[in-house]
Amino acid sequence: MKFYRLFLILTAGWLAAGTAVAVDLEKGKEINGTCAACHGDQGAGGKKGEYPRIAGQRVSYLEGQLKSFRARTRINIPMFPYTQERELSDEDIKDVAAYLAGIELSNKMPTYTGKEDALTKLLMAERVMIIPRAEGDLANGEAIYQKKCAACHGKTGKGRGMFPMLVGQYTNYLKRQADLYLKGDRPHDAEGVVGVLNTLKEQDIQDILAYLTSIQEPNE
Known part of the structure; x- marks a missing residue:
């Protein structure tokens, strides 16, 4: 680290x-x-x-x-x-x-030297987290994300202040949380249950999720 x-x-x-x-x-x-x-x-x-x-x-x-x-x-x-x-x-x-x-998860598979034992290879693989690409209009998702979401979650989706990192998160989980926000079961903004997500169409949210899966950056 x-x-x-x-x-x-x-x-x-x-x-x-x-x-x-x-x-x-x-x-x-x-x-x-x-x-x-x-x-x-x-x-x-x-x-x-x-x-x-x-x-x-x-x-x-x-x-x-x-x-x-x-x-x-x-x-x-x-x-x-x-x-x-x-x-x-x-x-x-x-x-x-x-x-x-402090736990860093790579989004690219490790390079093995051939000297690792089975346990070491397993532990190396466990630190890899690759989110599959989600379907959607990436251009629309990027435009909406940068306009509506980036101020809190950061331009690269890594979060800011008390707002969470979104990039590298499971798409299914993010979609489920978005649904909870839209139903009012979980507040999205500090002002209450109605927030930015309530102003978006269902396809817009899907496009944002697709965009987030497209901007995973390999860890060097």
């Missing part, structure tokens, strides 16, 4: 409060052992998008969502047992969020 990336992870979101809060990455890894039952050891989530990718997600977003699950302001029954106060403290949330944010 690059030092600069680690430095940002440990300080982002907390310096605004005036004091950087130290985190325990080893403790975060230990806590992630519980999360791994659904999201996998590397935080890649479910292969069909039944569980989201949380590896490499933004610290502020991970913290905010875990606290929302704990407070039951975001309804997700499977998360309740793991996020109640007696199970996951604010300190635990900071530790596991920092640990998960």
Whole structure:
């Protein structure tokens, strides 16, 4: 892990409060052992998008969502047992969020030298996450995304502040969340249940999802 990336992870979101809060990455890894039952050891989530990718997600977003699950302001029954106060403290949330944010998943297959044993090859392959291309009008998806979504989620879909990374996330998961936003079961904007997505056509949303699968950048 690059030092600069680690430095940002440990300080982002907390310096605004005036004091950087130290985190325990080893403790975060230990806590992630519980999360791994659904999201996998590397935080890649479910292969069909039944569980989201949380590896490499933004610290502020991970913290905010875990606290929302704990407070039951975001309804997700499977998360309740793991996020109640007696199970996951604010300190635990900071530790596991920092640990998960530091996991880097490549989107290209590894190059083997031929000297790796079977276990090493398996572990290398587990750190690869390639999202299949989704169907849609890429030009329309790009135009709408850059106009409607980029201000919060970033021009390259990697998130900004407390807004999550979208690129590299399962298309099925994103579509399911969009449907929840549209039904009002999950608020999309801070102002309430009605937000940007409610102004878009169903095909526009599909085109955005297709565009997001087209801008995955290989990790060097």
